[in-house]
Amino acid sequence: MSAETPVAAGQFTRRRLQFRAWRGARPFWAGLFVALGGLPIAYFPYANLQIGHLTLAMATTAGAGSLIIGVLLVVLGVSLWFQKHVRVFAGVAAILLALVSLPVSNLGGFFIGFLLSLIGGAMAVSWVPGEPPRAEPPVEGKGRGDAPEGVDPGTDVPGTDVPGTTVPGTPVPDASIPQPRDRVEEPNDLSGTSPANGANGRHSAG
Numbered sequence: 689m690s691a692e693t694p695v696a697a698g699q700f701t702r703r704r705l706q707f708r709a710w711r712g713a714r715p716f717w718a719g720l721f722v723a724l725g726g727l728p729i730a731y732f733p734y735a736n737l738q739i740g741h742l743t744l745a746m747a748t749t750a751g752a753g754s755l756i757i758g759v760l761l762v763v764l765g766v767s768l769w770f771q772k773h774v775r776v777f778a779g780v781a782a783i784l785l786a787l788v789s790l791p792v793s794n795l796g797g798f799f800i801g802f803l804l805s806l807i808g809g810a811m812a813v814s815w816v817p818g819e820p821p822r823a824e825p826p827v828e829g830k831g832r833g834d835a836p837e838g839v840d841p842g843t844d845v846p847g848t849d850v851p852g853t854t855v856p857g858t859p860v861p862d863a864s865i866p867q868p869r870d871r872v873e874e875p876n877d878l879s880g881t882s883p884a885n886g887a888n889g890r891h892s893a894g
Contacts, residue, residue, distance in 0.1 A: 722805055732754075783805070786806045
């Protein structure tokens with residue numbers, strides 16, 4: 689029995705999730721309230737209340753009308769479950785039938801069926817199908833990781849202190865092109881005097 693218990697629990701969870709998905713795609717609670725509202729409206733005119741040895745019959749001359757209203761409300765409630773595109777028509781019809789049941793069917797099943805049908809019809813009219821979640825578009829200018837699009841991570845770019853980053857719009861220098869040096873070279877002195885030793889070239893030669 690212990691080996692079958694996880695299987696049964698998994699089956700129950702899967703069925704519950706399926707029912708939740710089915711319930712969320714249609715006005716389930718609106719249909720439930722409308723169907724429940726039709727039951728007392730159709731039942732009370734044909735019911736007999738037993739008080740001790742006294743039998744109180746609640747049947748009226750409009751018993752057939754009460755039965756028709758109750759059956760129509762149950763049919764509208766079931767239609768809201770399986771034909772959700774008729775939710776507006778079914779909701780308006782449930783509200784009208786609930787109002788008609790007040791003078792016809794013992795004050796709408798002693799206000800129980802009237803209130804349930806009225807609330808269910810209002811919920812059916814106001815229900816709208818939900819929209820599926822939309823995928824967020826990718827942010828422009830971002831590639832892999834934190835590096836901008838078009839630049840491989842780990843590439844050192846001149847002008848930045850952090851390796852693997854670059855500044856948009858900054859050209860990458862070519863290694864084949866000679867670049868200017870940072871230090872200033874010594875001037876080419878043709879006068880014969882070298883500032884390194886302070887001697888004139890002619891005196892050192894002669």
